[in-house]
Amino acid sequence: MTVGIVGLGLIGGSFAKAFRRNGCIVLARDTDSSTMWFAKLNGIIDGELHKEHLKDCDLILICTYPKAAIEFMEENAAHIGARPLVMDCCGTKRKMVKKGTELSEKYGFTYAGGHPMAGTQYSGIKHSSADMFTGAPMVIVSCNLSVITRARKLLEPCGFSQITATTAEDHDRLIAYTSQLAHVVSSAYVKSPTVRKHKGISAGSYRDMTRVACLSPELWTELCMDNREHLLFELDTLIRNLKAYRTALVKEDSSHLMALFAKGSEIKKEVDG
Numbered sequence: 001m002t003v004g005i006v007g008l009g010l011i012g013g014s015f016a017k018a019f020r021r022n023g024c025i026v027l028a029r030d031t032d033s034s035t036m037w038f039a040k041l042n043g044i045i046d047g048e049l050h051k052e053h054l055k056d057c058d059l060i061l062i063c064t065y066p067k068a069a070i071e072f073m074e075e076n077a078a079h080i081g082a083r084p085l086v087m088d089c090c091g092t093k094r095k096m097v098k099k100g101t102e103l104s105e106k107y108g109f110t111y112a113g114g115h116p117m118a119g120t121q122y123s124g125i126k127h128s129s130a131d132m133f134t135g136a137p138m139v140i141v142s143c144n145l146s147v148i149t150r151a152r153k154l155l156e157p158c159g160f161s162q163i164t165a166t167t168a169e170d171h172d173r174l175i176a177y178t179s180q181l182a183h184v185v186s187s188a189y190v191k192s193p194t195v196r197k198h199k200g201i202s203a204g205s206y207r208d209m210t211r212v213a214c215l216s217p218e219l220w221t222e223l224c225m226d227n228r229e230h231l232l233f234e235l236d237t238l239i240r241n242l243k244a245y246r247t248a249l250v251k252e253d254s255s256h257l258m259a260l261f262a263k264g265s266e267i268k269k270e271v272d273g
Helices: 009-019 034-039 051-058 066-079 096-108 147-154 166-190 193-197 204-213 217-226 226-249 252-273
Strands: 004-005 026-030 061-062 083-086 112-115 139-140 161-168
Touching: 004 009, 004 051, 004 112, 009 026, 026 034, 051 066, 061 066, 066 083, 066 096, 066 217, 083 096, 083 147, 096 112, 112 147, 112 166, 139 147, 139 166, 147 161, 161 166, 166 204, 166 217, 166 226, 217 226, 226 252
Parallel strands: 004 026, 004 061, 061 083, 083 112, 139 161
Antiparallel strands: 112 139
């Protein structure tokens, strides 16, 4: 199997390592020449992905920011051909899937939106891993059963634990809560002046809350702006809930505070066990 990868950051680099470890031919492209040099020197890829190679790939994974992913598809759609399954791996889906669907219908290639539910707080190919996706969920945005089945087969070398199919709208609504809100909260949390005094008096709670504060400002600005209405809903909900805790503290209302904690614990156990 031949896999083309556009963008060799954390996600693209991890895909490259996973597929190549399983005997696939991996061709890739990245706008950063030092990243390409590193990938070639370390045997992460077999060679560069040029326009003329696109039609010979079985799978093309676009692992860039959403705007760059759309630009790549617009510039190269006419050269893809009927053989590849083209899948973007962007963190938001509505704009990407709309454009990908339009281009695939116009030029006759197969497209699906994708989002691997894996990663770290670090970025770049040097932090990528062949095991990044082992046991992780993968989201496929498509309503075509044959496309979903094909995607599941092509992605087998990556070791995903499950493939979940959804719509672009549902994906973006849920990801605002499960991912984007968490990054906003973590970024805001570390802005307390107390953060500079935590060493020696912090443990798992601090570590878990601050892990994703170390992020790419460019990427997360683009993702949050792309999904602003869903993220605003989640932020408004969080602020309303935080105000309830604050009110209980201001009023020295222990019973209300205890009820708030109890309800949160109950929901967590109900949802996640």
